[in-house]
Structures are given as C-alpha cells and as structure tokens.
Amino acid sequence: MASLSYVPFSTATNYYLPPTRSSSVRKIVLCCLPSNQEPNGEPITGLRVAFAAGGTGGHIYPAIAIADELKVKNPRAEILFVGSAKSMESTAVRSAGYDFIAVPCAPLARPLLSLKNLFLPLRLIKSMIKSYKILREFDPQIVVGTGGYVSFPLCFIAALKGITLVIQEQNAVPGIANWVLSHFADLVFVAFNSTVDSFPKHKCLVYGNPVRLSLKQEVSKTASLSHFFPNLGDSEGAGLRAKVVLVLGGSLGANSINIAMLNLYYQMLMENESVFIIWQTGVESFNEMESLVRGHPRLLLRPFLKSMDLAYAAADLLVSRAGAMTCSEILAAGKPAILIPSPNVSEGHQFKNASLMADSAGSSIITEDELDSITLKSAIEELLGNEDKLLVMSERAFKAAKPDASAVIVDRILSLVASPLPS
Numbered sequence: 001m002a003s004l005s006y007v008p009f010s011t012a013t014n015y016y017l018p019p020t021r022s023s024s025v026r027k028i029v030l031c032c033l034p035s036n037q038e039p040n041g042e043p044i045t046g047l048r049v050a051f052a053a054g055g056t057g058g059h060i061y062p063a064i065a066i067a068d069e070l071k072v073k074n075p076r077a078e079i080l081f082v083g084s085a086k087s088m089e090s091t092a093v094r095s096a097g098y099d100f101i102a103v104p105c106a107p108l109a110r111p112l113l114s115l116k117n118l119f120l121p122l123r124l125i126k127s128m129i130k131s132y133k134i135l136r137e138f139d140p141q142i143v144v145g146t147g148g149y150v151s152f153p154l155c156f157i158a159a160l161k162g163i164t165l166v167i168q169e170q171n172a173v174p175g176i177a178n179w180v181l182s183h184f185a186d187l188v189f190v191a192f193n194s195t196v197d198s199f200p201k202h203k204c205l206v207y208g209n210p211v212r213l214s215l216k217q218e219v220s221k222t223a224s225l226s227h228f229f230p231n232l233g234d235s236e237g238a239g240l241r242a243k244v245v246l247v248l249g250g251s252l253g254a255n256s257i258n259i260a261m262l263n264l265y266y267q268m269l270m271e272n273e274s275v276f277i278i279w280q281t282g283v284e285s286f287n288e289m290e291s292l293v294r295g296h297p298r299l300l301l302r303p304f305l306k307s308m309d310l311a312y313a314a315a316d317l318l319v320s321r322a323g324a325m326t327c328s329e330i331l332a333a334g335k336p337a338i339l340i341p342s343p344n345v346s347e348g349h350q351f352k353n354a355s356l357m358a359d360s361a362g363s364s365i366i367t368e369d370e371l372d373s374i375t376l377k378s379a380i381e382e383l384l385g386n387e388d389k390l391l392v393m394s395e396r397a398f399k400a401a402k403p404d405a406s407a408v409i410v411d412r413i414l415s416l417v418a419s420p421l422p423s
Contacts, residue, residue, distance in 0.1 A: 047077040050140040052155050054083035055148035058323045062170055063146040064096045065210035069406040080138050084150045103130045127153035141417045145181060152177040159184035164416050170209050170324035172352035174198045189409050207409055208402025209328035214309040224313035228278055228300050243384045246315035247279040254321050256371055257340055258285050262292055263373035269296050280305045317383055322354035331401035336393035337363045338379050340371055360400035362393045
C-alpha cells in the first residue's frame with residue numbers, strides 16, 4: 001500500500017518542457033524568484049485568475065482554499081469562479097466572497113453507453129462556447145481547475161487558447177476530467193505520491209490537498225462545543241468531559257450513514273451522559289431525518305455545517321465518508337476517524353482514500369457492506385472508551401497532514417505568472 005507522504009516544496013523542482021503545448025515552453029518555473037512578485041520585485045499587478053470547480057464540496061473547497069491563499073499573497077488579484085448554476089458551487093463561492101459565472105452543464109452519465117449521454121456532445125459544445133466568451137472577457141493569465149465535469153470546458157478552452165493551465169487532483173485515484181486535462185496542463189498538483197502514476201509524471205507536484213484557512217485557526221474544544229450547544233451549563237467542566245462525535249456524510253449526504261445513525265443515536269445518548277452528537281445529514285436527506293429523529297439536548301441535527309472549523313475543534317471522533325477533502329481536513333485537524341467509503345463514487349476514489357488514511361493516520365474503516373447500527377455503535381464506543389488510542393490516532397493524523405498545501409500551490413502558481421521566459 002502506498003504511504004501518505006509528500007514531496008517537500010524545497011526539493012520538488014520539476015522543471016519541464018511539456019511536449020503537448022508549444023506555449024508551455026515559455027512557462028518554466030523559476031523558484032529563485034519571490035512567488036508573489038514580478039521580476040522587478042514589485043507585487044504582480046493586474047493579476048487575473050479563473051477557477052473551474054463544481055459538483056461537490058470536494059472539488060469546490062480546495063479551489064476556494066487556493067483562492068483565499070492567493071488573496072493573502074496578492075490582495076489585488078482578480079478572481080473569478082466558473083461552475084454550474086444548479087450545483088452547490090453557485091452558493092458556496094458567493095458565500096466565500098468571490099465572483100461567479102455559470103456555464104451550461106455537460107455531465108457524463110454512467111454507464112458510458114447510457115442514453116443520457118446521447119446529447120452530451122451538444123451540451124459540451126454549448127459549455128465550450130460560453131467558456132470561450134468568459135475567457136475572452138475576463139482574460140486571465142492563469143486558469144486553475146480542481147475537477148468535476150463542469151471544470152472541463154473552461155480548462156480545455158484555456159489550453160486551446162494558450163492560457164497557462166494548472167489542475168489540482170484531490171483524490172488518490174483521479175477523475176476523468178482531470179485525467180484528460182492533465183495532458184494539456186502546465187502543472188498537475190496531486191495530494192498523494194501514488195496518484196503520480198495516473199498522470200504525466202513530469203508535470204506532477206505532490207503537495208497535498210489545500211484546506212480552508214479557517215481550519216488552521218486554533219479554537220478550544222470548550223468554545224467550539226458551546227457554539228453548537230449554547231445551553232451546555234458549566235461550559236469548562238462539561239466541555240472537558242464531553243465526548244463529541246461528528247457525523248459527516250458529505251455535502252450531499254449519505255443515506256446509509258444516516259440510517260445507521262438513526263438506529264443508534266438515541267440509545268448511545270441515553271447510555272452515556274458525556275456523549276454529544278453533531279450530525280450533518282446532507283441537504284438532500286435533512287427533511288426526512290428531521291421528521292424521524294427525536295430531539296435531544298446533546299444532539300445537533302443540521303443539513304450542512306457552515307462552521308466546519310468549530311465542528312472539527314469540538315469533535316473527539318469523526319464518522320465520515322472518505323472524500324479526499326474530508327480526509328485532508330481530518331488530517332489537518334488531527335482527528336481520529338471512522339471512515340465509511342462510498343461505493344457509488346467512480347474510479348473507487350473513496351476506498352483508496354480510506355486505505356491511505358488507515359495506513360497513515362490509523363483511521364478505522366467500515367465498508368458499506370459491513371455498515372449497520374450495531375457495527376457502527378460498537379466502533380464508536382470502542383474508540384471513545386480508549387483515550388490512549390484516540391491520542392495516538394490524533395498524533396498520527398497531525399504527522400501525516402500537509403497544512404501548508406495551499407501556500408505552496410499558490411507559490412508555484414504565482415511563479416508561473418511572474419516568470420515566463422521570452423519566446
């Protein structure tokens with residue numbers, strides 16, 4: 001099993017001459033220059049960066065993390081996000097404070113021979129025409145793609161126009177869009193060493209997954225727990241005694257996890273007065289779960305958690321799907337986890353992610369076939385009752401984390417813009 005390790009930024013000097021794009025010859029990285037400056041030492045002026053991301057939080061939040069870091073290093077940079085009008089990026093991006101433009105969707109249905117793909121070429125052409133207009137009007141120096149079918153048209157047109165293109169792959173196993181785009185991109189940022197084998201190796205840099213800036217802020221467990229349970233009472237004493245289980249099924253929810261939790265949560269709360277549960281059901285499952293779940297003062301049920309930094313800070317143990325970004329955030333937060341990989345994700349992304357997490361951070365894995373309320377309750381109680389094991393898992397998670405991934409990615413992106421060689 002490949003280990004969850006990273007190439008240090010100081011040693012990852014992948015200078016390259018991509019054979020697929022003649023314009024890329026001019027974009028050799030000059031690491032000796034300050035990344036947020038032009039060759040004359042001044043901050044880059046008129047910098048415009050377009051981001052293509054969509055579908056799920058796993059594609060959207062790494063793009064937002066890179067954009068946030070970019071704004072820290074170059075506050076005058078103009079940033080534009082492109083995605084689907086009917087997906088979660090349309091609200092998540094605007095909530096993060098960035099401009100957003102929608103393009104027509106061109107999703108690829110599974111299986112490939114599905115009748116739903118009959119009109120895929122027409123939808124793709126419409127997306128590309130819209131993408132071309134966006135790039136012509138915004139005129140970015142660089143385009144960043146983080147995956148999802150909605151990212152493909154903009155990134156592909158950027159490549160055809162000779163605009164610097166970089167992509168960032170979150171998963172241990174790449175998606176189709178990023179795999180195709182990697183052959184046109186100038187750089188490919190990946191999270192895991194094992195992922196390099198799936199891309200043109202001379203373009204790959206292993207930097208980890210960028211996590212949101214808010215997750216890097218230190219918040220006490222007591223303060224974060226009080227945010228979710230304001231009637232905690234003796235906050236200091238109760239907060240220290242509390243055992244908090246954070247349940248995450250992904251941004252859209254996980255029906256099997258919700259059902260397992262539905263059949264165990266009340267018994268667990270009644271049997272142990274120190275247990276608290278913060279349960280994100282997913283937006284698509286919330287109404288049903290809310291109608292079935294009995295209220296309890298130590299239970300918080302939400303369709304989606306906006307204050308994820310506080311949720312991680314409060315948690316002693318996570319029960320979660322194994323999306324790449326969730327796994328990276330678990331590592332950055334140093335949290336023990338029980339991972340339940342989704343069997344419905346293409347290319348086996350989540351099982352591979354979970355396996356790497358087990359190797360690096362000691363995370364427990366329950367497969368979808370094994371999942372039921374008895375198995376999950378037993379796994380939760382076993383870990384909550386073993387302080388030493390929780391501490392070891394937390395230490396291993398911190399050790400495997402790459403909290404500065406967004407910073408080193410932005411450094412390399414800015415060096416591409418600041419230091420092109422003359423043709």
